[in-house]
C-alpha cells in the first residue's frame with residue numbers, strides 16, 4: 001500500500017538517501033565529470049544540509065512509502081516568489097518531487113503532488129511554480145497532465161554542465 005506522510009526532523013537521513021539515489025537515477029548520465037555530480041549531491045543532499053532545510057518554517061517535506069519502505073519524497077517551499085513570475089508573497093514552489101526508478105508510473109508522484117497542492121492552498125498560495133529540466137519528458141508530461149503550464153525558461157550550472165530549465169506554474173485559485 002502506498003502512503004504519504006509529512007516528514008519530521010528525524011527523517012533527514014531517509015530524505016538524504018532518497019534524494020541522492022533519485023537524483024543519480026534521473027540525471028546521473030548528464031554529468032561528464034563524476035566529481036561534479038558527487039560535489040552537487042554532497043552540497044545539496046547531505047544529512048546536515050537536509051537537517052537545516054527541515055528546520056526552516058517555510059519548507060515542508062513529505063515521504064512516500066510502499067509497504068512502509070520509503071520510495072519517494074517531495075519538498076514544498078512556501079512563500080517562494082520567482083523573478084520570472086509576478087512578485088507576490090502568495091506564491092509557493094514545488095521544489096522537489098522524486099520517486100525511485102523502480103516505482104515510477106504507479107501514481108506515487110500524483111499522491112505526493114496532491115499533498116503539496118493541498119498544503120499550498122491551505123497556506124493561501126494562489127500560484128504553485130516549479131523548474132523542470134526541459135528534456136525531462138516524463139516529468140513535463142506529468143505536470144501538463146496536472147494542469148501546469150509553461151511560463152518561462154532559465155539555465156542552471158552545476159560544475160561544468162549548464163542545464164536548460166522550463167518554469168511551469170499552476171493556478172491554485174482554479175485547482
Ligand SMILES: CC(C)(COP(=O)(O)OP(=O)(O)OC[C@H]1O[C@@H](n2cnc3c(N)ncnc32)[C@H](O)[C@@H]1OP(=O)(O)O)[C@@H](O)C(=O)NCCC(=O)NCCS
Pocket residue numbers: 022026097098099100103104105106107108109110111131132133136137138139141142145
Ligand atoms: C515526475 C514523477 C514525480 C511523476 O511521478 P510518477 O509516480 O512516475 O507519476 P504517476 O504514476 O503519478 O503518473 C502520472 C503521469 O505521469 C506520466 N508518466 C508516467 N509514466 C510515464 C512514462 N513512462 N513516460 C512518460 N510519461 C509518464 C503520465 O502522464 C502519467 O499519467 P497516466 O498514468 O495517466 O498515463 C516521477 O516520474 C519521478 O520521480 N521522476 C524522476 C524524478 C524527476 O524527474 N522528478 C521531477 C524533477 S522536476
